[in-house]
Structure formats: C-alpha cells, structure tokens
Amino acid sequence: MTKQDICIGIIMGSQSDWEIMNNAAETLTALEIPFETKIVSAHRTPDRLYEYAKGAKDRGIKVIIAGAGGAAHLPGMAASMTSLPVLGVPIESKALKGMDSLLSIVQMPGGVPVGTLAIGKAGAINAALLAAQILALENETFARAVSIWREQQTLSVAEEPSS
Numbered sequence: 001m002t003k004q005d006i007c008i009g010i011i012m013g014s015q016s017d018w019e020i021m022n023n024a025a026e027t028l029t030a031l032e033i034p035f036e037t038k039i040v041s042a043h044r045t046p047d048r049l050y051e052y053a054k055g056a057k058d059r060g061i062k063v064i065i066a067g068a069g070g071a072a073h074l075p076g077m078a079a080s081m082t083s084l085p086v087l088g089v090p091i092e093s094k095a096l097k098g099m100d101s102l103l104s105i106v107q108m109p110g111g112v113p114v115g116t117l118a119i120g121k122a123g124a125i126n127a128a129l130l131a132a133q134i135l136a137l138e139n140e141t142f143a144r145a146v147s148i149w150r151e152q153q154t155l156s157v158a159e160e161p162s163s
C-alpha cells in the first residue's frame with residue numbers, strides 16, 4: 001500500500017481504543033480499501049490533532065473515522081478543522097459504559113456534523129462500511145467490494161437456528 005493510495009484515516013484517542021478500532025481496520029482490509037491508523041488525542045496531543053486534521057485532505061484522505069471514549073472530544077474537534085466527513089465511534093468507557101462517549105460525540109452543535117455510530121465493535125465495523133459506501137459513490141472497485149461484502153453477509157445467515 002503506497003501513501004498516495006490511502007483514502008481513509010482511522011484515528012483514536014488512545015492505544016486502549018485499538019481493541020475496538022481494530023474492527024474498523026479489519027473491515028477495511030477485508031474490503032481492500034487502503035487506510036492509515038493513528039493515535040491522536042484532542043486532550044493529550046492537541047498539536048498532533050491540528051496537524052492531522054488540517055493536512056488530511058491534502059494527503060488524499062477522503063473520510064476520517066475517529067474513535068474515542070469518555071469525554072470524547074476527538075471526533076468533534078477533528079470535524080471542526082476539516083471539511084472531510086468525520087465518522088465518530090464511541091468507545092465503551094468503564095465508568096459509564098460508553099454513554100458518556102456516545103453523548104459527547106453525537107451532541108455536536110449545529111454546523112459541525114459528526115456522523116455518529118453505535119458504541120463499541122458494531123460501531124467500528126459500521127463506520128468502516130459507511131466510509132466504504134461514501135467512497136463507493138465515486139469508485140466502482142470499492143462499490144463492488146461493498147456489494148460482495150453484503151452478499152457474503154446475507155449468505156452467512158442461517159435460515160434456522162442451530163441447537
């Protein structure tokens with residue numbers, strides 16, 4: 001994968017988010033859509049976030065997936081500094097089970113949207129699929145990959161429960 005090929009940026013507030021955000025990475029790998037992963041925190045590495053969000057579009061990134069937990073300001077702050085679509089994944093927190101993360105990400109003020117997914121693993125997978133679907137609007141290879149993924153999902157669902 002060359003640097004120019006990378007079109008999705010997966011960022012997360014901490015190494016501890018990787019266990020969940022890895023599901024977004026695995027989904028994009030399955031779809032053969034090039035991506036990059038970075039630890040970027042609005043709180044702990046504000047300069048890194050500024051550089052990342054300001055430079056992402058020029059580097060060819062088309063969608064940013066941002067996972068964060070607790071006071072999850074990362075997706076919103078990233079969205080405030082770029083016109084790229086930002087998809088937020090609330091990471092389940094210990095104290096409040098991710099409700100804090102969800103509300104921090106979903107309750108953006110009007111004018112700075114963040115597309116907010118479900119808490120945890122399903123949210124990370126869906127963020128990757130949604131990012132793929134956005135790219136698929138203008139990329140037939142990705143459109144085919146998404147369509148095959150859906151077909152395989154359908155085929156994997158048994159008609160009857162096994163005992």
Ligand SMILES: Nc1c(C(=O)O)ncn1[C@@H]1O[C@H](COP(=O)(O)O)[C@@H](O)[C@H]1O
Pocket residue numbers: 012013014015016017040041042043044067068069070071072073074075091
């Ligand atoms: N929400 C944020 C931000 C941010 O929004 O900038 N930076 C780190 N964090 C979150 O803090 C949680 C605990 O992090 P640690 O496990 O490193 O203590 C993580 O879920 C991370 O996303």
